[in-house]
Amino acid sequence: MSGIILETKGLTKHYGGVHALEDADFILRRGEHVAIMGDNGAGKSTFVRQITGVEQRTRGTVIFDGQEVNFAGPLDAREAGIETVFQTLALADDLNVPDNLFLGREATKWNFLGPFRILDYKAMRESTMAGLVKTGVKIPNIRNSIANMSGGQRQCVAIARTATFASKLTIMDEPTAALGVQETAQVENIVRTLKEQGESLILVSHNMRQVFDLVDRIIVFRRGRMVADLDVKETDGQDVVAYITGAKTGAQFEGAA
Numbered sequence: 001m002s003g004i005i006l007e008t009k010g011l012t013k014h015y016g017g018v019h020a021l022e023d024a025d026f027i028l029r030r031g032e033h034v035a036i037m038g039d040n041g042a043g044k045s046t047f048v049r050q051i052t053g054v055e056q057r058t059r060g061t062v063i064f065d066g067q068e069v070n071f072a073g074p075l076d077a078r079e080a081g082i083e084t085v086f087q088t089l090a091l092a093d094d095l096n097v098p099d100n101l102f103l104g105r106e107a108t109k110w111n112f113l114g115p116f117r118i119l120d121y122k123a124m125r126e127s128t129m130a131g132l133v134k135t136g137v138k139i140p141n142i143r144n145s146i147a148n149m150s151g152g153q154r155q156c157v158a159i160a161r162t163a164t165f166a167s168k169l170t171i172m173d174e175p176t177a178a179l180g181v182q183e184t185a186q187v188e189n190i191v192r193t194l195k196e197q198g199e200s201l202i203l204v205s206h207n208m209r210q211v212f213d214l215v216d217r218i219i220v221f222r223r224g225r226m227v228a229d230l231d232v233k234e235t236d237g238q239d240v241v242a243y244i245t246g247a248k249t250g251a252q253f254e255g256a257a
């Protein structure tokens with residue numbers, strides 16, 4: 001088994017004349033937490049969408065868990081073991097916690113009355129509880145609909161999906177952008193738990209403090225290109241800002257931006 005969980009080579013996405021992502025060569029090692037930073041419009045979300053099957057890339061290669069992949073849609077990526085948590089709290093309001101976690105991949109069992117399968121609510125509840133316990137997410141009653149939960153609780157539920165399905169990679173696209181201070185701290189604690197459990201993670205964030213607190217490495221995008229790959233122990237906020245604004249360009253990325 002290779003030590004690399006995700007690799008992209010020359011990953012590129014053009015929207016008509018807009019070169020949103022250009023030649024991204026990226027590596028994520030197993031168990032590593034990496035942040036993706038960059039100004040608005042730098043290509044961060046575009047990069048994520050090409051990996052998670054939300055969009056089809058213009059060109060380039062994506063290798064996930066040793067296999068070259070080309071996901072037709074987000075469910076395909078999920079099946080392969082990539083869980084994505086979006087800023088927009090992509091949960092269904094009128095469903096409860098297990099129904100949300102299993103949305104699109106419900107557990108079923110054979111019905112004792114006939115030769116057809118029915119939803120296995122008990123199995124889904126049990127897996128949900130296990131996922132919540134594993135990530136340290138506290139939800140008073142998982143049978144309540146998501147509608148009454150705070151933004152922080154919802155985001156925690158979305159993140160708990162990672163543990164429920166034993167995913168191989170979690171991608172978070174600005175998971176705390178819509179949250180308050182306390183809720184942000186709650187989500188950050190879960191990210192730390194994922195680190196302890198050896199989960200590989202990509203975190204897209206604008207929050208410098210958060211990034212330095214949570215990840216091993218920072219990748220900076222600028223105008224669709226990767227312009228820096230920095231070990232957090234060998235860099236600081238000022239340095240990262242310099243790459244974000246284009247005041248500085250990494251030696252290995254000479255010619256980028």
Ligand SMILES: Nc1ncnc2c1ncn2[C@@H]1O[C@H](COP(=O)(O)OP(=O)(O)OP(=O)(O)O)[C@@H](O)[C@H]1O
Pocket residue numbers: 015018019020038039040041042043044045046047
């Ligand atoms: N569907 C689309 N059609 C056309 N252009 C797009 C589309 N999606 C993104 N873009 C453009 O691609 C570029 C990169 O956008 P992207 O959303 O990836 O940036 P980002 O770094 O995630 O920014 P933000 O921090 O604001 O979320 C921008 O110029 C954006 O306008």
